[in-house]
Amino acid sequence: MQTPDGAVLAASESEYPSTYLLPRFEQAVREFLPAGGSAAPKPASVARDRWGHRYVVGAMGVVVEHRSGERHILNGSNGLPIEELTCVALAANGDVWLGSPRGAIRWTGGKFEYYASKRWLPDDRVESIECLPDGSARLRTAAGVSHIRFGTTTLEEKAAHYERLTHARHNRHGFVTGCRLLEPGDTTKWRHNIDDNDGLWTAMYVAAESFRYAVTKSEEARRSARESLLAILELERQTGIPGFPARALTHKSEPDFGKPRDGEWHKTEDGEWEWKGDTSSDEMDGHYFAWPIYYDLVADAEDRAMIRNTVRRVTDFIIDNGYYLIDVDGKPTRWGVWAPEKLNDDPKWRAERGLNSLEVLAYLKVAHHITGDDKYESAARDLIENHHYALNTIDQKILPGDLPGAENNHSDDELAFLSYYGLLRYEADPQLRAIYLASIQRSWQIERPEKCPLWNFIYGAVTGRSCDVEAAVESLQEIPLDLVKWDIRNSHRLDLQRDPNPDRGGRPQLLVPLSWRERPLHKWNGNPYCIDGGNDLEEECGTFWLLPYWMGRYHGVIAEAE
Numbered sequence: 001m002q003t004p005d006g007a008v009l010a011a012s013e014s015e016y017p018s019t020y021l022l023p024r025f026e027q028a029v030r031e032f033l034p035a036g037g038s039a040a041p042k043p044a045s046v047a048r049d050r051w052g053h054r055y056v057v058g059a060m061g062v063v064v065e066h067r068s069g070e071r072h073i074l075n076g077s078n079g080l081p082i083e084e085l086t087c088v089a090l091a092a093n094g095d096v097w098l099g100s101p102r103g104a105i106r107w108t109g110g111k112f113e114y115y116a117s118k119r120w121l122p123d124d125r126v127e128s129i130e131c132l133p134d135g136s137a138r139l140r141t142a143a144g145v146s147h148i149r150f151g152t153t154t155l156e157e158k159a160a161h162y163e164r165l166t167h168a169r170h171n172r173h174g175f176v177t178g179c180r181l182l183e184p185g186d187t188t189k190w191r192h193n194i195d196d197n198d199g200l201w202t203a204m205y206v207a208a209e210s211f212r213y214a215v216t217k218s219e220e221a222r223r224s225a226r227e228s229l230l231a232i233l234e235l236e237r238q239t240g241i242p243g244f245p246a247r248a249l250t251h252k253s254e255p256d257f258g259k260p261r262d263g264e265w266h267k268t269e270d271g272e273w274e275w276k277g278d279t280s281s282d283e284m285d286g287h288y289f290a291w292p293i294y295y296d297l298v299a300d301a302e303d304r305a306m307i308r309n310t311v312r313r314v315t316d317f318i319i320d321n322g323y324y325l326i327d328v329d330g331k332p333t334r335w336g337v338w339a340p341e342k343l344n345d346d347p348k349w350r351a352e353r354g355l356n357s358l359e360v361l362a363y364l365k366v367a368h369h370i371t372g373d374d375k376y377e378s379a380a381r382d383l384i385e386n387h388h389y390a391l392n393t394i395d396q397k398i399l400p401g402d403l404p405g406a407e408n409n410h411s412d413d414e415l416a417f418l419s420y421y422g423l424l425r426y427e428a429d430p431q432l433r434a435i436y437l438a439s440i441q442r443s444w445q446i447e448r449p450e451k452c453p454l455w456n457f458i459y460g461a462v463t464g465r466s467c468d469v470e471a472a473v474e475s476l477q478e479i480p481l482d483l484v485k486w487d488i489r490n491s492h493r494l495d496l497q498r499d500p501n502p503d504r505g506g507r508p509q510l511l512v513p514l515s516w517r518e519r520p521l522h523k524w525n526g527n528p529y530c531i532d533g534g535n536d537l538e539e540e541c542g543t544f545w546l547l548p549y550w551m552g553r554y555h556g557v558i559a560e561a562e
Contacts, residue, residue, distance in 0.1 A: 076494025099126030162542025174231030203286030211550035243317025246275035354396030
């Protein structure tokens, strides 16, 4: 396979062997209606269908009783999220709707779906339910009525929705990330967010739009990719330190300019910008992920020259400083460390050894791919032959119990898979590929229960192996159209399988992730096993969904049916 400028990408293993044709699917949406209006249905604790089944709800769940006296009980032991129920309604399509003091439940096709929080309801106490002929339901609460309806759509139509949402509220000088809501849940009143990781999130958007352009040849996608590419290139240019990218930039026209904020901020020489230092490996992983994707799929001659020059400066800066990312104070940033004496010899860095070895090998492979300069191959050879960096990568995924103090860091999973993509796309040596494939195989097997479309599609793209496509597509289908980070609470539920061990922040977590309809919203660096979260005051941009979707389309892992 060749890039537009003739560079050979990874051999046959990068070609996905089969394509999953995406079906139309059911998407739930809601509309809030005022508390007044048409007469409310009376709360019903009993409902009957025309086949002689009676549904009785109360404090202990649901009793499904046949006129013969035969009974079946639905409660927490067989998946009912809440046993204290206030009302029941039967839909013509077979759905059973249940109301409770803590949200609504739809029993459909033998499984329970939980609808709670302001993602779905004005208030969680459901007073009555009305099922409509089209399969939708009106759920009345003291604070108003929620009309939840279901329509079929395609993932490509969903992608267009996220593009509109992202363009409307999430582009700041080309940087694309979440936004702050000035009032809870109100997306008409918002301010741009200057994020701690603007470089990483924007780089992932560059990659998403580059894949989109490669698939669709959309000029809008090309313009969006280029605008955000230029933004992340500015992160390096504005620091005044050749080869050192900032975490984030803010312009003097913005309301937060010059105000005290977290982290270390520096004014540019011309006073037009402030840049955030202490740049993390997160930013570097994002840049080295996005640069080659844009370079291969979108860039013209001018773009390629800009990217080559930036990649050369940044990579040389890392090598020349002994594999440290040196900040304006002359010291390494907190996480910009890839030096052998730290990763191999310092016990404090043992947990990061595999990931950071993977990262720097990916940087050098990308730098060689883009510049063609063999000195980057020589640098990688030194790290592999003299400092066993390739071998270090095999056990990059660290879990509690693997090492003293080790923790399951989902942010590191994101950094690892972004690095795997560049390294395995451009590494052709079969012996090195065997080691790197062992690494990603081990990591992906640990991640498989999460059904993460980005991990799955990266794994499939770089290995050519089956990658649980249906599970990944299910996640893309389930993620709500509404990307507000609503305050979601699930701790009270009876159907959850709790992990006896807390997450790395000491919070309770699950053994099996919840459906995306029910869990707190998070990007791919978040914990999919979380139970509670959110604050009603942020909206996520569409990048985290758009990137795996368009990557899957580009690599032929998925395709929209004609």
